[in-house]
Amino acid sequence: MTEDAVVSPFRPVRHEHDACIDDALDAADALCAKQGVRLTTLRRRVLELVWGSHGPMGAYDILDRLREERMRDEKKGAAPPTVYRALDFLLSNGLIHRIESLNAYVGCGAPSDGHAGQFLICGDCGSVGELDDPDITKMIASKAEAMGFAVTHQTIEATGLCPECARRGAKNEN
Amino acid sequence: MTEDAVVSPFRPVRHEHDACIDDALDAADALCAKQGVRLTTLRRRVLELVWGSHGPMGAYDILDRLREERMRDEKKGAAPPTVYRALDFLLSNGLIHRIESLNAYVGCGAPSDGHAGQFLICGDCGSVGELDDPDITKMIASKAEAMGFAVTHQTIEATGLCPECARRGAKNEN
DNA sequence: ATGGTTTTGTTATGTTATAACATCGCAAAC
DNA sequence: GTTTGCGATGTTATAACATAACAAAACCAT
Ligand SMILES: [Zn+2]
Ligand SMILES: [Zn+2]
Ligand SMILES: [Zn+2]
Ligand SMILES: [Zn+2]
Secondary structure, eight states: OOOOOOOOSSOOSSOOHHHHHHHHHHHHHHHHHHHTOOOOHHHHHHHHHHTTSSSOBOHHHHHHHHHHHHHHTTOOOOOHHHHHHHHHHHHHTTSEEEEGGGTEEEEOSSOSSOOOOEEEEETTTOOEEEEOOHHHHHHHHHHHHHTTOEEEEEEEEEEEEOHHHHHHHHHTTO | OOOOOOOOSSOOSSOOHHHHHHHHHHHHHHHHHHHTOOOOHHHHHHHHHHTTSSSOBOHHHHHHHHHHHHHHTTOOOOOHHHHHHHHHHHHHTTSEEEEGGGTEEEEOSSOSSOOOOEEEEETTTOOEEEEOOHHHHHHHHHHHHHTTOEEEEEEEEEEEEOHHHHHHHHHTTO
16 A cells, blocks of 8 residues: 655745745635635735745734835825735635634645644744644544534644754754 | 443533532642642632633633622722733643633643643533543644654644534424 | 625724733741 | 741733724626
């Protein structure tokens, strides 16, 4: 029996992140077209900002970026609802996820179905890897079911050290 | 091979909840004595308030209760830090857990080690059942490890319908 | 062009959490 | 028994996160 190659949910420290963002935006365009929903300029820009890093971004971080841009264009600033509405849209269309333990948002690495995502959060560098492991989902659902509980949504977040930071940490422990 | 009896993490709708609270407080007294930390009057009272229900309680809910009590005693009110400090103490001594997806707190059903807890949250009645299933913990740790990620803390929260509400829901679907 | 719908702007406010510094109260050291 | 140190609590102010409610604009279909 052959095993699927295990692909790390963490990107290499230096990768072509512009391409990474472009891919995410292209996927979003396609998905929204298919769903018949409108990825407006604002929503697309917010998604782009969220994808600015592979780390979680707070709503007010996004807001600050938007304000900067608009100020540069001599336009008025923006207010919290502008950002939260865009985030709501992106969330409900599965283009981003919310990290509950950080009150922050990350781009979804596999925006297709309405999955929940499972997150590995590095306490050192802040990067977040997304897992979507059906074994975990199933095990939790079945353990809950054994208690008579019917699960509709799972929040799975693990904090720790990402491969990169673990390696760096080991190095500095000489 | 004999199976351990599976005990529901949900209490019956009507149970001797005063005794339930007393048990929790006794356990807390014992644990704090053993750890050589001080379960002061305030901390003990906050724990008691958190145990007031088997549902999650917000910090400001607790604060309101404290204020009421103090007002009745003609004393001054209380301020947020009073509550948050007590909650921090209780959290770091494993006497309560924080539910990240609700910004709220619940009493720990098995306050012993520094475990994280896994929560089943009823979206209908708000009651929370605590699971501490080592299979889930291990599976997540090992899946993460396979990605080179070293987990130090897990946040596991499932939303859905508790047994009680599922039964009630089924009844009303005639 | 018109009218209805969706999106965005704007103002105000609600909710959750922490920083910083003052004070209190108990117990060990003197 | 007073002093002194320290952990706990009080107090004030503010930071950080999120939503309600209503107005204006942009969009789209007829
Ligand atoms: Zn990238
Ligand atoms: Zn890292
Ligand atoms: Zn009870
Ligand atoms: Zn319920």
